[in-house]
Amino acid sequence: MALWTKDTQVLIVGLGLMGGSYARALKKQGFHVTAITRSQSSIDYALAEGFIDRGYTEVSEESVSSADAVIFSLYPGALLPWIEAHQHLFKPGVKITDVTGVKTCVVYDIQRILRKDVEFIGAHPMAGKETSGVESSDERIFAKANYIVVPTEQNTAEGIAWCKELGTLLGVRKISELSPEEHDEMIGFVSQLTHCIAVCLMTCKDNEHLVDYTGDSFHDLTRIARINDRMWSELFLLNREALLEQMDLFMEEFKDLRAMLEAGDVDGMRGKMQLSTKRRSLFDR
């Protein structure tokens, strides 16, 4: 039995890049989509583009109580206060998920305060763009994305299945399951650490005069250095311990390579390069 049916009413809270992309994908699937977001111009844009049916700039009973499925696409710090303030408006049995890029600090707190007749299942669609805002939204960002469902012991089998089905509806490449802790260590390494590195490559040296000399390598390593500073600084702080650990791992290795270079240890450097080459080849499937 499909958990999502053509009658499922979807509410998206926060209509930016991700919220807008969810709205586009779900509207294409034929769902009725309502959005709550601060800016009237975002609502006007989404209505004009036809990927939401209704939009509200304020939380009201009318805007919340008809939803069967709620997707939070807010900055991480805004999620818990929203639920504390407005959860009395939820229809009993509603299922809720999010798109937050950090999990340990979000999932447990929400599940602890949430009404017992509704269920929150955390999820992280590993999709994005360098640009933000609803005008950048695009349902095609999901086609190459890993979609990670992050359940806890509080979740039901039905809730987890519902959340995975949402991934299928979005058209993601792969759906998987991790615990909040596993998720945060992984994301600290593959996403947050890489953003730290890209930023530092751009800020460590006045490199504007180097524009003419940068080849593919420098371009690749700094593409993500164009960054939403408000969102990423918040995500870094929310995952502080895990990210500090990944930064230290990287820094120790980098110091090690530096010492080899200083000492003229060719075999040591070649050993690292060989390991790197072997591991990286697994990623080019």
Add this chain to the structure above:
Amino acid sequence: MALWTKDTQVLIVGLGLMGGSYARALKKQGFHVTAITRSQSSIDYALAEGFIDRGYTEVSEESVSSADAVIFSLYPGALLPWIEAHQHLFKPGVKITDVTGVKTCVVYDIQRILRKDVEFIGAHPMAGKETSGVESSDERIFAKANYIVVPTEQNTAEGIAWCKELGTLLGVRKISELSPEEHDEMIGFVSQLTHCIAVCLMTCKDNEHLVDYTGDSFHDLTRIARINDRMWSELFLLNREALLEQMDLFMEEFKDLRAMLEAGDVDGMRGKMQLSTKRRSLFDR
């Protein structure tokens, strides 16, 4: 007056990825191309593909003395010994260039020992691939490349013009001029440092189980982690001082960001991200 004419006989010493790509490009332009390289199978391949006219596994008078233009595409350490051993075979007036990715340690030594009736003008085509060998050669790698001519006070205006004309014949995107020292600082930053970072990202953590979770960010930052360990360790050592300096610049910045994260200094982190975003936007022309 064109310095390269249809009668110019080209000799390529070292028929690997770069030498093969030069041969392909120059053969397409109608030049007579001779190659000297160690492996008979590389010669057989290039002859069968039709991008050289003659190939030799040994240096001989016949193979060298007919050349008007010589392009060295050897490992950096092999260049000076080759010239010391065989420069008596050069035709008077021959012009010589190279493809070496480091310059200070190569250019001055060659010019010091070189016969006074021939001219060496260093060049660095910033093109490449993750794979090596003549079978990977492809003249299309030049279309997006920066081609840097690296003259010294020893060079003549004609020699420099000849070397730039070679860049035009290869079809590069942009031709520029730097001193050997400027070149090596620049390449230490935009190319060697980025390769150090990519390698360390792959070696600092056993990440094979993360294949399923890596998105575009991690893929971009580690594409160049598949690396020719013999060539790159040699290039790193030949540019040791400049590269150590760039590694230290990066490491100080990375430590600084780490300290901000540990201290919860949101404004500091956002400041770095804003600078990074501003600078990186210049690179997306």
